[in-house]
Amino acid sequence: MIEAPRQSAWRRLQDAWLGTVLVLLYLPIVSVLLASLSNTRYMQFPHRVWTTSAYSDALADYTTAGLHLTSFKIALVVTLASVVIATAGALAFARYEWRGRRWYQRLLLLPIFFPQPVLGLALLLALNAAGLTPDWRTSAFTHLVWITPIVTLVISIRLYGYDVQQEEAAYDLGASRMQVFREITLPVLAPGIVSGAMFAFLLSWSNLPLSIYTTGADTTLPEWLFSRTATNYSPLVPAVAVIATALSALAVLLVWLAWSGLRRLLR
Amino acid sequence: MARSDRSGDIILSTRNVTKRYGQVEAVRELTLEIRDGEFFTIVGPSGSGKSTLIRMLGGLEAPTTGSVWLRDEDITHVPANRRPTCMVFQSLALFRHRSVGENIEFAQKMRGVPPGERRRHALEMMRIVRLPDSYYNRRIHQCSGGEQQRVALARALASDPTILFFDEPLSAIDYRLRKILEVEMKDLHRRTGKTFVYITHSLEEAMVMSDRISIMRDGNIVQTGTPRDIYSRPGSRFVAQFMGEVNVFEIREGRIASPEADVSAIGRHGYLVLRPEHLRRLDGQDAADVRFEAIVESEYMLGSRLQYHLRAGDASLVAEIPIPAATGVTPGITARWGFDLADATLTED
CATH class of the missing domain: 2.40.50.100 (RNA polymerase II/Efflux pump adaptor protein, barrel-sandwich hybrid domain)
Structure with missing residues (x-):
């Protein structure tokens, strides 16, 4: 009973800490939302006029739709390709013993530690040397170089806690190698694959440093947001940013709902 | 399930089997004969090669030299998924993303047996290992250690193997439950009439359950016999000391x-x-x-x-x-x- 006041104080401190962290995390997002509800070209608060006209402009503007489409195309290609490459890569990374595995593990992680602007420049130079004209496809390739190792690591985490003898048991029970992969390995990896896919999509969708170097004449959403914030700011910029955030949240929600439904069906 | 008419015949044998991993010789020139329907246990200290041997018998490892025979058929190069044998692993290797019923049905599903028939067969296997029907839809993590043992046994039996291999399945279980499961295993062996080949480093387990025991040391068998023979008439100091004080x-x-x-x-x-x-x-x-x-x-x-x-x-x-x-x-x-x-x-x- 003597401990109760101390526990209560400790609990209040925990709540205050949690509240501070949440405010620091979400305040910038709220700021963007508030900025989008103004009609002035300069950020100031509180607004003299509250309006949603920037949203009407954003939805009516063909250019912003094109930006979303370009970013979506890149993110989709990167998600699909990185998941396929990373699934195989994760098996090589964490599942099988083979000669050179340690070097592979180190080399695979290298692109993550490269500063992205340096990686973007290096890849642009490589593309030029190869005679390729930068566009959204080369950008997708550069995103892949950076994102695939991350997805590989996310999927590998599933494999580290996995009893490999399950595969042997399935084989021993009469399954072919393909059946073992389909019935045992893939379902075990599935949560990692879904997480990796979501990571890949969001990292590509929001990437600026690599896209700046490698999209050529095409423009992605982060590139447009950056350039318009620097040179020609209007409430259209935060409005487009809010729409982009909402779309990425929607994409994550849809994937999560689809995955939950699939799991329920599989049970 | 009843004991076969061929009970007592040699069902599984090895001839001069050797397994090398680089410079290390895990099993050396080993010759062994296991009789149809017997509970045969291979006992040995850690590193004696018993797990490598049982993996070769089950087709999960290929011998470097020598051959493995199932009655009169050379099965040395027949892979595990085409052998009429099944292994219960030390970790049990249950499929944690599947229910108890789905685990037990797995072998039949791989053979293309229709779902209704699979379910009926799985429930029959569950009764043999004394698991209630209500466990059919349970997740593996909802089962206790002893129940998981029974699921692994039912899953192995459901594939209707001629020979069942056990790779130290009781080694991670507490003493009380292990004693119960030892008796149940022996009882299951009697009721099914199948050949059980069991690996353990526990002398006590071997003595309680086995018809015959082989003692392994440094990749080879040093003595084979009934538990009583080996205990009372050990062939060497090693066997004598291994079989107790x-x-x-x-x-x-x-x-x-x-x-x-x-x-x-x-x-x-x-x-x-x-x-x-x-x-x-x-x-x-x-x-x-x-x-x-x-x-x-x-x-x-x-x-x-x-x-x-x-x-x-x-x-x-x-x-x-x-x-x-x-x-x-x-x-x-x-x-x-x-x-x-x-x-x-x-x-x-």
């Missing part, structure tokens, strides 16, 4: 040095092996072929009997006496002890 005396020119005695009636050279229960405390005029005085150094309670560590000259000895007969023996006293040569075994190494 034992007193070993070196014999030179028909004599043992400490305690000093003439044992030429049993042999002139080699080792005399004596189980602790055959070393008796002598009272008054009690007769024994070998008699000596020894100091009782310590006493240990082993449940129904007491174990005494004795010193006779340079020799450290172990004796075990049932509790009612152990009165008057306490640490620190000097007493007369003895044994009969008929209870001892002579080994060459």
Whole structure:
């Protein structure tokens, strides 16, 4: 009973800490939302006029739709390709013993530690040397170089806690190698694959440093947001940013709902 | 399921099987014969090669040289998924993303058996291993350790193997549950009539369940026989010591040095092996072929009997006496002890 006041104080401190962290995390997002509800070209608060006209402009503007489409195309290609490459890569990374595995593990992680602007420049130079004209496809390739190792690591985490003898048991029970992969390995990896896919999509969708170097004449959403914030700011910029955030949240929600439904069906 | 008509025939054998991993020879020139319908246990210390051997028997590893035979058929290069055998792994290797029923049905699903028939068969297997029908839809993590053992057994039985392999499946289980499962395994073996090949490093498990035991050491088999034969007539000091507490005396020119005695009636050279229960405390005029005085150094309670560590000259000895007969023996006293040569075994190494 003597401990109760101390526990209560400790609990209040925990709540205050949690509240501070949440405010620091979400305040910038709220700021963007508030900025989008103004009609002035300069950020100031509180607004003299509250309006949603920037949203009407954003939805009516063909250019912003094109930006979303370009970013979506890149993110989709990167998600699909990185998941396929990373699934195989994760098996090589964490599942099988083979000669050179340690070097592979180190080399695979290298692109993550490269500063992205340096990686973007290096890849642009490589593309030029190869005679390729930068566009959204080369950008997708550069995103892949950076994102695939991350997805590989996310999927590998599933494999580290996995009893490999399950595969042997399935084989021993009469399954072919393909059946073992389909019935045992893939379902075990599935949560990692879904997480990796979501990571890949969001990292590509929001990437600026690599896209700046490698999209050529095409423009992605982060590139447009950056350039318009620097040179020609209007409430259209935060409005487009809010729409982009909402779309990425929607994409994550849809994937999560689809995955939950699939799991329920599989049970 | 009933015992086959061919019970007692050789069902599985190896001929000079060797398995090398680089420079390491895990199994060396091993020849073995297992009879149809028997509960055969391979016992050995860690690193003796028993797991490698059972993996070769099950087709999960290929021998480097030698061959594996199923009756008259050479199955050395037949992969595990095409052999009429099934393994229960040490980790059990249950599919945690599937329910109990789906685990048990797995082999039949791989063979394309329709879902209704699979379910009926799975429920039948669950009854054999004494799992309630209500467990069919349970997740693996909702089952206790003992229930998971039963699921693994049911899953293996559901594939209807001719031979069932067990790779130390009880090693990670607490003592009480292990004792229960040992009895259940033996009972299951009797009811199914299948050939069980069991690997363990536990002598106790091997003794309780097996019809025959092989002792492995350094990649080869050093002795095969019934549990009673191996316990009472070990072929070497290694087997004797592996099968439990034992007193070993070196014999030179028909004599043992400490305690000093003439044992030429049993042999002139080699080792005399004596189980602790055959070393008796002598009272008054009690007769024994070998008699000596020894100091009782310590006493240990082993449940129904007491174990005494004795010193006779340079020799450290172990004796075990049932509790009612152990009165008057306490640490620190000097007493007369003895044994009969008929209870001892002579080994060459």
